[in-house]
Amino acid sequence: MNPLIAVDIGGSLIRAGLFSQNGKILCRVEKPNPARQSANTIIKSILAVVESVWPTSGRVQAIGISAPGPLDPVRGVILHSPNIPGWDNYPLVEELEKYFHVTVRLNDDANLAALAEHRLGAGKGCNHLVYLTISTGVGSGIIVDNKLLIGSAGIGAEAGHMLIQESSPLRCGCGNYGCLESLISGPSLAEQARLALSQSQDSLMWQLSEGDPKSITAKTVAEAARQGDALAIEIFDQAGKNLGIALTNLLYIFNPQMVVIGGSVSKAGELLLDPARQMVRKICMSYYWINTPIVLAELGDDTSLWGAYYLALDIHF
Numbered sequence: 001m002n003p004l005i006a007v008d009i010g011g012s013l014i015r016a017g018l019f020s021q022n023g024k025i026l027c028r029v030e031k032p033n034p035a036r037q038s039a040n041t042i043i044k045s046i047l048a049v050v051e052s053v054w055p056t057s058g059r060v061q062a063i064g065i066s067a068p069g070p071l072d073p074v075r076g077v078i079l080h081s082p083n084i085p086g087w088d089n090y091p092l093v094e095e096l097e098k099y100f101h102v103t104v105r106l107n108d109d110a111n112l113a114a115l116a117e118h119r120l121g122a123g124k125g126c127n128h129l130v131y132l133t134i135s136t137g138v139g140s141g142i143i144v145d146n147k148l149l150i151g152s153a154g155i156g157a158e159a160g161h162m163l164i165q166e167s168s169p170l171r172c173g174c175g176n177y178g179c180l181e182s183l184i185s186g187p188s189l190a191e192q193a194r195l196a197l198s199q200s201q202d203s204l205m206w207q208l209s210e211g212d213p214k215s216i217t218a219k220t221v222a223e224a225a226r227q228g229d230a231l232a233i234e235i236f237d238q239a240g241k242n243l244g245i246a247l248t249n250l251l252y253i254f255n256p257q258m259v260v261i262g263g264s265v266s267k268a269g270e271l272l273l274d275p276a277r278q279m280v281r282k283i284c285m286s287y288y289w290i291n292t293p294i295v296l297a298e299l300g301d302d303t304s305l306w307g308a309y310y311l312a313l314d315i316h317f
């Protein structure tokens, strides 16, 4: 049984692992991602990272790749990358297959994180699962009947752009206002804190940022909220309520057995999840949430790498 290689192309790091077919990590490396340079530079880095975990003897069965969307997992093409100039309609799978002469599969990082939580993490044993990741952006992955839902063009399951507040002044990366991502992502929470501090500095966040609101991140807001700061608690409370509205929509559509929340902002834990659950209970019919726990993800920084391993493992030869 030949081993598999998984690669996670993240915003700041490219990670790769050599996995045995039964899920043992035989070798793992990570290198800085030279994003914002050129498509040529990043492809060279990906090739180098894969080569650094390539087994010294024997063959590799397949390579699974996790990358930020939008991408086409069926054709293996990166449709667009806001961070990498020239990575538009880039045939990543074709390029890697030409170089390594093994089967390569690609999917987006949130879908693969969902797959990993479904196979190995909090959602293990669930046939139907909704996964949301809240960090710099908001991504999602939906498992229906044990399979990832990708939609007709492979770009489905993007709950981050679900419209929650049409009249919101907060602009999303997609250009719209009031998408879930624009309301609850890490940069959005920080921006909401900065806006509030421009009105009144009566908050622990002012001290934590040493009077420099530009330095505030979602972590600062969480730290202040944990210490009882009313303004920071209010920001998380509102974000949790908006998350609850989004989850209600997802519960009605997918009727999952479990909802799993991951990503760096989810480290705030109950600050976010408690108001989200309260909102769900308030606005959603109980049949839809009574047997559906809303829980935190269990896998850490390697979630999408594990997802890429399962993607490679699922290829039938």
Ligand SMILES: [Zn+2]
Pocket (backbone or CB within 6 Å): 160, 161, 162, 172, 173, 174, 175, 176, 179, 181, 182
């Ligand atoms: Zn959007």
